[in-house]
Amino acid sequence: MSTEQARPERSTPHALAPPSWLLEGLRPSSAPIPWAAVVRAAVALAVPLAVGFALDEPEYGALVSMGALSGVMADTADAYRMRVYNIAVPQLFGAVGVALGTLVYGHGWLAVAVLTLVALVSGMISSIGQVASVSGLLLLLNAVVGAGLAMPRPWWIAPVLLSAGGLFVLLLSLLGWPVRGRAPERAAVAATYRALADALEAAGTPGPGYEERRQAVTQALNHAYDLVLARRARVHGRSPSLVRMLAQLNVIIPMVEAAPVAHQRGRPLPPEIPAAVRELADAVEEERTGTGELDLGLPAPSGPSERAIESALRHAAAIVHAPDPDPYHVDDRLGRPAALRTRARHAVRDVMLSGDSWRYGLRLALCIGLAQSLVSLVEVERSYWVALTVTFVLKPDFGSVFSRAVLRAVGTAVGLVLAAGVLGEVPRGWWDVPVMLVLGALIPAFSAKGYAFQTAAITPVILLLSDLLNHQGFDLIRPRLTDSLIGCAIALVAGYLLWPESWRTRIGDRLADAVDDAARYVERSFRTDLGDDPEALRAARVARIQARRRIYRDLSSVRSEFQRALTEPPPAGTRAAAWWPLVVAVERIVDATTAARVRVNHGAEPPRPEEVERIAAHLRELASEVRDDLAALPVRPRPEDSDEEGVLGPLRQEVVAARAIASDQV
Incomplete structure (x- = not known):
């Protein structure tokens, strides 16, 4: 999908029609x-x-x-x-x-x-x-x-x-x-599985469907972690049901990481895969756990992306249907809140x-x-x-x-x-x-x-x-x-017109910070200094997942800022509409980085350190240009940087597309 497809449409209104920002606010939510x-x-x-x-x-x-x-x-x-x-x-x-x-x-x-x-x-x-x-x-x-x-x-x-x-x-x-207990937490975890099933169903199909559903996965995952971990912070290790729900959330992460790989291959996944994820969602919500592994009925995988999803899906099924996990072997570092003090x-x-x-x-x-x-x-x-x-x-x-x-x-x-x-x-x-x-x-x-x-x-x-x-x-x-x-x-x-920062939107700064975070995420995803130490590799994986979730949270906030700016009159509203495709482009860069990491995990040749550093440098240049409101034309990648061979080929394409979008705003 082209990032241009995600640009909010602003048709030319009739001379007597109300302004678009007013109509946006008066349109009832779904x-x-x-x-x-x-x-x-x-x-x-x-x-x-x-x-x-x-x-x-x-x-x-x-x-x-x-x-x-x-x-x-x-x-x-x-x-x-x-x-x-x-x-x-x-x-x-x-x-x-x-x-x-x-x-x-x-x-x-x-x-x-x-x-x-x-x-x-x-x-x-x-x-x-x-x-x-x-x-x-x-x-x-x-x-x-x-x-x-x-x-x-x-x-x-x-x-x-x-x-x-x-x-x-x-x-x-x-x-x-007293009667529903932790039903809201269970419903939130099940909703995350269903949102992932929708995203996997849209993976590989043309149009904006996959990106929209992937954003829904991020929101559902963040909401579920917020509910479960807010409670677990007070009853750490003493509530088997909360420990189980946290384990069920943790094992969805590998499937979320594998989804971009499936989307990049350009053809839909077998329908048995999203159906199996929805069956797991039903099992979570109905508490059908501890009954033995579910027969998923998955077809034989036909490529690396399907193998990655099948492996993650079978592991998730084993956790969902396993007896109560050991509370001291369930990792809550993916979102554990700090101490109250x-x-x-x-x-x-x-x-x-x-x-x-x-x-x-x-x-x-x-x-x-x-x-x-x-x-x-x-x-x-x-x-x-x-x-x-x-x-x-x-x-x-x-x-x-x-x-x-x-x-x-x-x-x-x-x-x-x-x-x-x-x-x-x-x-x-x-x-x-x-x-x-x-x-x-x-x-x-x-x-x-x-x-x-x-x-x-x-x-x-x-x-x-x-x-x-x-x-x-x-x-x-x-x-x-x-x-x-x-x-x-x-x-x-007194509260709006006298404060230029309120009507000269500052969304560029937040978007630039997200691009900087994406550059760090690229570097973190392909570190070569960890050796074979299992504990170091595990800590690096947790840190990588935390970084990706933090970027998606930040991008969700940036999206909210853009949606807010779209309800402003010009120039803030028109400026936000023009910058919107770059938000989508940054999300696609993060997805492409995750997909490349998954392919490396399943046997693809790792990228050379200089390739990783070159892409990170391009992203930091882009962040600087966005932060400066593009006072100068962005420096486009050199021809050799656009070589599509290797595991980072799709990521290079997304970076080039983002730079092209930024050039259009000058």
């Missing part, structure tokens, strides 16, 4: 609706209201539902243990935030200063990771709400009620833990010393400070909604700030239409419970389809809860729209 989360959200938001009405304390019920809304938005993890962290930790930060906001409520410029400082801290800790990002978001959101909305007294009631709502969501999400130390260091962390914290603090100063100087109804909008929009780790501002305005307008019907036609009281049951169910369903859809679903829920707290009814509609537009404008100007 992600499936999480029905379990839909049910949890409906129950979590409606039950507190029912209890509040039953106790004749609707305001308390509304605050618990507001806390449940935060828990619903954070309830995105698969594994039960990860749900505890994803929901409980942000709720703790949210409780601190609402307590701070409540204490400065009505204190004018003191509230402005405190919220600005909270915004700085929120922005800085958001750079640590996903849980920290959501925690920072709730810290600031609840501080803004506490500072702008009269809360029940004394000050500790609001934190307790909001936390109770989040913990109620956590309780609902953990109901299946080490990760905490690195997180603090990254927050305090990272330029990106400080830049984002200062951007968020500037915008929140401006929003709070504005509403302190100019009378604005429901003024805290301005800062809330800024907080939601100005989350670069959640997507493009520009497109989020525009999509939030669109989503808010749509949500207000629905809210107008609810506030105008439904009488306040017990009728709010079934209405909230329906509106709550829409949040996870719409969130799966995109940011604008999520905003449209959340808006009527927030307005209904706000009405229960301040009893303004239909009069909430106009200030909600006005405040949201003001918040979007502040985020666009």
Whole structure:
């Protein structure tokens, strides 16, 4: 497949048609609706209201539902243990935030200063990771709400009620833990086998199918390792089922490495091979293990690629159907997380010393400070909604700030239409419970389809809860729209246009780093200084696998950056579309390196050290040119470097293709 086939298509639009970046954001995602989360959200938001009405304390019920809304938005993890962290930790930060906001409520410029400082801290800790990002978001959101909305007294009631709502969501999400146990981890491992089967089925066929399915394998493998190793870090050596799942993940690596070899041969694999991998996936998910090796029914291999896959497949079948493996002979170096103390130390260091962390914290603090100063100087109804909008929009780790501002305005307008019907036609009281049951169910369903859809679903829920707290009814509609537009404008100007790095995309730097990593991976794959020491060879193999997985993870992040940039207006969006083929080219270089290593393992003559060094040098030149934004024409490989003989022939072709793509961008 040519890398040009992977370039995002941008047809010339009609003069009156909306811009492509807006249409991209409004196009619903194909992600499936999480029905379990839909049910949890409906129950979590409606039950507190029912209890509040039953106790004749609707305001308390509304605050618990507001806390449940935060828990619903954070309830995105698969594994039960990860749900505890994803929901409980942000709720703790949210409780601190609402307590701070409540204490400065009505204190004018003191509230402005405190919220600005909270915004700085929120922005800085958001750079640590996903849980920290959501925690920072709730810290600031609840501080803004506490500072702008009269809360029940004394000050500790609001934190307790909001936390109770989040913990109620956590309780609902953990109901299946006693009966389902480690089903999410098993499902993730089985999904990795099925993704590999799809990739093997597409191997050797024309078109972009193989590359897309290989990316799906990488995502599934990373997700499965994250789930299994996050749990194994706490129960190392004491859980036979987790040890078995880790062994099942480890033995899929040789099949993943053999897939590029099968693709390079240019003809499809026998259908028995992907069918056997799917049978292993079923065995993993149904726990049909320890029953003896499965009869795979594979045909006789017809070449080195099929021999490599057959060998890896038979080894995987033996592990999948073996008795419990010895926990001290299962290698978890392929993804084992560092100790908690080490990760905490690195997180603090990254927050305090990272330029990106400080830049984002200062951007968020500037915008929140401006929003709070504005509403302190100019009378604005429901003024805290301005800062809330800024907080939601100005989350670069959640997507493009520009497109989020525009999509939030669109989503808010749509949500207000629905809210107008609810506030105008439904009488306040017990009728709010079934209405909230329906509106709550829409949040996870719409969130799966995109940011604008999520905003449209959340808006009527927030307005209904706000009405229960301040009893303004239909009069909430106009200030909600006005405040949201003001918040979007502040985020666009002070959080986007004034920071050139946000609209002059820096994807070239990350892509250049990935090319440098590819050069090191080429050198690591063909080392000649290891001798015959089995332990050294084993350590080198593990290091090579870790390096390949790290490159694919980084390239996945680069892809996300490109997808984010594609939703930006020109010049960032058009520049990202032009560079997209080079991302595909780098992935193909890594695949070609892996395929060459597999062929050497199965008898092909190893490349000469000078060949390896020459290809690595070309890749480093390419990385330098990408990092410099191609200020000079790239130096093309010399004719003798394009010789297609030898095990590195396909790799040379991919490097030449990547250099040609880079030349086109000058």
